[in-house]
Amino acid sequence: MRIQRRAGRGRLVLLVFLTLSVGLITLDFQQNEGGVIEGAKDLSASVVEPVQRGFAAVFRPVGNFFSSVGELGSLRSENSRLEAELKDLRADSQEADAILEENARIRAELELDESWASMDRVAAEVFNKEPSNYQWAYTINKGVADGVRKDMTVVNALGLVGKIVDVAEHSSTVLLAIDPRSGVTAKVEGKGFTGSISGQGAGEPLSLELIPVDADIERGDKVVTSYLGGIFPPNIPVGTVSAVEGDAAGTEQVITLEPYVDFTSIDFVQVLLESGPRGRERDS
Secondary structure, X not given: XXXXXXXHHXXXXXXXXXHHHXXXXXXXXXXXXXXXXXXXXXXXXXXXXXXXXHHHHHXXXXXXXXXXXXXXXXXXXXXXXXXXXXXXXXXXXXXXXXXXXHHHHHHHHHOOOOOHHHOOEEEEEEEEOOOOOOOOXXXXXXXXXXXXXXXXXXXXXOOEEEEEEEEOOOXXXXXXXXXXXXXXXXXXOOOOOEEEEEOOOOOOOEEEEEEEOOOOOOOXXXXXXXXXXXXXXXXXXXXXXXXXXXXXXXXXXXXXXXXXXXXXXXXXXXXXXXXXXXXXHHHO
16 A cells, blocks of 8 residues: 555656646747746856856966976976087087187198288388398388288298388388298198298398208208298298208208398388288188
8 A cells, every 4th residue: 555655646746847847848938038937047147157257266276287287297308308409509519619620720731721822912112121230120111001010921022021020100120031030930842841940141041940850851842931830821932942961969950941032132022911910810
């Protein structure tokens, strides 16, 4: 008996819910937009929406935080990649600097620098040929106003004359290659042996010193400037070998040169404007 009552009661409840559902659906279709059910929807939306916004305002920063934590690994990976690229770029820069230094050294050793014959120059007239008591030097009529600077090389049509040792606005002093302190670094053309030129004054031969005793040097060999001294451009004619002897200690040869230039009859010279300090600026 109890089971039948519970089953009958369940059917009654189900029938009531179905009736209410059908009624509500029918009422919803029959009413316009301003009906009771539509108003109830709007009321529930107005109540729920602020609550949703509140939850969003509270939990959005938390979501952003966890999103940032998730991206932290990729940011670290990107940072490591950029650091590796920077390290490679620094290594490449250091390698490039080393290559430039090596290139400069090789160019100096092989005398591959710009030919002195093609350098910019200024012609000058010698107006004082009286050497002082302590040096063989001439004065020319070109100076700072003409672009002349200290240590620039001076030549004439035959070869090396000397270098600029003093400069005024419109005049300069040329220390001749025949002066004992001229400091001309030179080499035997075609043989590569390098030494230092020592002068003894006008009318006297030049001496090429610091050449090894076993170097194969012969009379008639041509001697030209070497860039290893850092002042004179390479391959400017200096003179020819006139005698070869050994020194008393037997450690080096004493080589005598006949200079190409007649230092007693110089009237005009040319100053190489790309030599000396400007040449060093160009190579740096």
